[in-house]
Amino acid sequence: MNIAIIGCGTMGMIYAHNLGNMPGVQVSGVADLIQERADQAAAVSGAASYTNWEEMLEKERPETVAVCLPTYLHTTFVLSLAQRGLHVICEKPAALTVEDAKEMEAVCSQHGVRLFIGHVVRFFPNYRNALEQVRSGTIGEAKMAHFKRCGSYPQGVDFWYHDRAKSGGIIMDLIIHDIDFACWLFGDVESVYASVTSPDLNGMEYAQVTMKFSSGAIANLTGFWGYAGPFTTQFEISGDGGIIRFDSNQVQSLDLKIASGGSGSEEAVQVPSSPVLHDPYYLEVQHFIECIREGSEPIVSAADACRAIEIALACEQSARTGQPVRMEGMTS
The missing domain is CATH 3.40.50.720 (NAD(P)-binding Rossmann-like Domain)
Structure with a gap:
């Protein structure tokens, strides 16, 4: 080709x-x-x-x-x-x-x-592995998720990221990764609530998003531009039968904890991703x-991409008004 x-x-x-x-x-x-x-x-x-x-x-x-x-x-x-x-x-x-x-x-x-x-993000092995674990019922019914994405403030030749009219800001550009994955994981979105700090002189910007799904599941998403450390992604997905955790700064790919059936102890299973020859x-x-x-x-799909934009814009509306925004007619 x-x-x-x-x-x-x-x-x-x-x-x-x-x-x-x-x-x-x-x-x-x-x-x-x-x-x-x-x-x-x-x-x-x-x-x-x-x-x-x-x-x-x-x-x-x-x-x-x-x-x-x-x-x-x-x-x-x-x-x-x-x-x-x-x-x-x-x-x-x-x-x-x-x-x-x-x-x-x-x-x-x-x-x-x-x-x-x-x-x-749908092509990152750790995220794909987590999705497969959830869909297979490994942690029971998934009801809550936390996603975090932190990096340095983007720089460019013309600094177009600094202009929200060109980049869309931190939710549209950064958190949209986790918005898309959360929709892939939980399906239909019922409502969103968000807050965003105004960028300071050094470009530091922080945003928090809560997504409520028709299934009753909730996802909390955090984005941070201006982080002094290495680019970091983290997530935790909780079900009624266990928890999946991931931290890109740790060696293991997934930390999967399964409920032990009432004995009072937990079994931790380290689930490494399969070695991959190529990056996501x-x-x-x-x-x-x-x-x-x-x-x-x-x-x-292109429809998935449209949905992610619609949700990101609803989050921006929520951040401006301080009120939750319902996603009328939103489908997975």
Whole structure:
């Protein structure tokens, strides 16, 4: 498959590295307004380097394009690529509004091309393992979950993350990872409640989200930009028969504690993830390419991406008003 990449920042470089090492895939071109970044992506992927994306498309004739641009540019580029008859793999979030995301989905469908949104948490082995444990009933009925995601304040060439009109802010850009996973885990969302601190001069920003599901399950999500330590993710999923815990700073992948049947003691089982050759971003884009080749449905759909945006915006509304927001008509 012939693939091109538009945008050669952090995510673009990850795509360039992974696609450049993927059997059956040729990265024909990479484009970025900054020549140096385009050249770096070209060097790791074996592609031609461009600063004009339209020239790249004309010369390289890709079948699929990976859009690794700032969020506020997603809609314009995805619509243009779809109208050219090209399949699109776009980084998350799909867009800054539900209307834009749904238009992207509709236009891609209208032109007979596929649209995939990179909600990569679904491809992290520890999260997938936890989901499988819950669905298999290992911890009984899952009723409560806590998710935490902390990292340094994002930096970029034009600091577009600093402009909420371009990035969507901490909930839309960071916590949306866990919003999507919580929906995958628990299904229909009934209501959300959120609070967000205003960024300080150093970019530190903190947000807390509570999601209530139709099943009665509750998920608490925490996001923190400005964390001084390494990027950290944590979760705890509690059921009436046990608890699953994960901390990215610990060696083990999952800490699974099963209720012992009333004896008063607990049995802790360390469940390591299977050794993987490739990182989750590789697994994600490989999956999307297989869906194009086979005409199969992806693990994460465009509709899932639209739902995540709708919930993130409801959380923003809650943070502004200080009131819970009901998700009318929300389906899984």
